Amino acid sequence: MHVVVLAGGLSPERDVSIRSGRRVANALRAADPSIDVIERDVDSTLLKSLRTDAPDCVIPMLHGAAGEDGAVRDVLDGLGIPYVGSGPDACRLAFDKPVAKALLRTEGIATPRSVALPHSTFRELGAASVLDALVAAVGLPAVVKPARGGSALGTSIVNDASELPAAMVNAFAYGDVAMIESFVAGVEVAVAVVDTADGPRALPAVEIVPDSGFYDYAARYTAGSTEFFVPARVSQEHSEALAKLAVRVHTSLGLRDWSRTDAIVTPEGAMFLEINAAPGMTETSLMPQALTNAGMDLGELTAYLVRAAVARG
Ligand SMILES: Nc1ncnc2c1ncn2[C@@H]1O[C@H](COP(=O)(O)OP(=O)(O)OP(=O)(O)O)[C@@H](O)[C@H]1O
Ligand SMILES: [Mg+2]
Structure with a gap:
């Protein structure tokens, strides 16, 4: 069996992807030495090599667009x-x-109020008047983030309207559409879902407590800068609701094999933030911690998913 782990690419999350890819590749090698695992970057020579020496399976560990x-x-x-x-x-x-929020909202899943704004609209309507309308629509504090992005790059928490212009510029640096979302106070959690022979299974929620108060890029990838609690310190009722939420999101969007839903637990229940189709697998990432807590091995899971992928062809 010949497996190629794709990692790197040109996204701002290139470094994270390389670390995720390395970890998955090493875990797979350790779990099943009969599998020949190669780590491969995405560049102009990739397709040629995939065509001439087609692997049995690819594991895309690419983050970002x-x-x-x-x-x-x-x-x-x-x-x-x-x-x-x-x-x-x-x-x-x-x-x-x-798009994910709009779709899930139609299914009755709670997610913070938000507005999505392309850079062109922002300019056409005039930044100042648009900003007033945004504040009216979502209220303050708010979170401004790229509509399509990851690792909290380009994401800012805005407490005062005067901070909004800089936050918009920061988000537009990572993409053409910015999303402005109501800030939700509560317990931040991530819930991974893996497809098993018995269907999708939610892993224990990972609670995220960054020293700085904001789970930004530094808090994610600087060892020791964030405290994690697995399982999350939420009530039994909330933890069951989180598992249901993550499985519902996974199946509603048609996701396969693995995913990670990010949410915030408030006293009234969980609010869906976003879903990741290629969850981070670095040393400080969330999904590997959930797997460990569930008594699952990343390498064995990956080997199982590789065989499932090969079987579905
Ligand atoms: N509505 C919100 N209320 C409170 N905090 C938020 C909100 N939205 C985002 N955050 C904070 O910003 C961080 C990044 O936001 P989000 O998870 O939506 O984006 P991301 O960059 O795609 O993340 P990931 O790397 O997990 O894919 C979250 O981990 C959370 O700490
Ligand atoms: Mg997230």
Whole structure:
């Protein structure tokens, strides 16, 4: 069995992807030495090598656009190469935060109020008047983030309207559409879902408590800067609701193999923030912690998903 782990790419999350890819590749090698695992970056020579020396399976560990927007998976489908993870359409729905929220809202899933604004609209309508309307629509404090992005890059918490212009510029630096969302106070959690022979299964929720108070890029990837609690310190009722929520999100968007739902637990219940089709797998990432707590091995899970991908062809 010959497996290629795709990691790197040109997204701002390139470094994170390389670390996720390395971890998954090493875990897979350790779990099943009969599998030949190669780590491969995405560049102009990739397709040629996939064509001439087609692997049995690809594991796309690419974060950010191109990796999570479905494009690479469309190409893999075109080449007829099986891969671990969601198909292109599910990725498209999941990667676009306003689209995922809109879809899930129609299913009655609670998610913070939000507005999505393309840069062109922002300019056409005049930044000042648009900002007033945004504040009226979502209220303050608010969170401004790129509609399509990850690792909290370009994300800011805005407490005062005077901070909004800089936050918009920060978000537009990572993409053409910014999303402004009501800030939700509560317990931040991530709930991973894995597809098993018995259907999708939610892993224990991971509670995130950053020293700085904001789970930004530094808090994510600087060891020791964030405290995690697995399982999350929420009531039994909330923890069951979180598991249900994550499985519902996974199935509603048509996700496959693995995903991670990010949410905030308030006294009234969980609010859906966003869903990741290619969950981070670095040393400080959330899903590996959930797997450990559930007594599952990342390498064994990956080997199982590789075989499932090969079987579905
Ligand atoms: N509505 C909100 N209320 C409170 N905090 C929020 C809200 N939205 C985002 N945050 C904070 O900002 C962080 C980044 O936001 P979010 O998870 O939506 O984006 P992301 O960059 O795609 O993340 P990931 O790397 O997990 O894919 C969250 O981990 C959370 O700490
Ligand atoms: Mg997130």
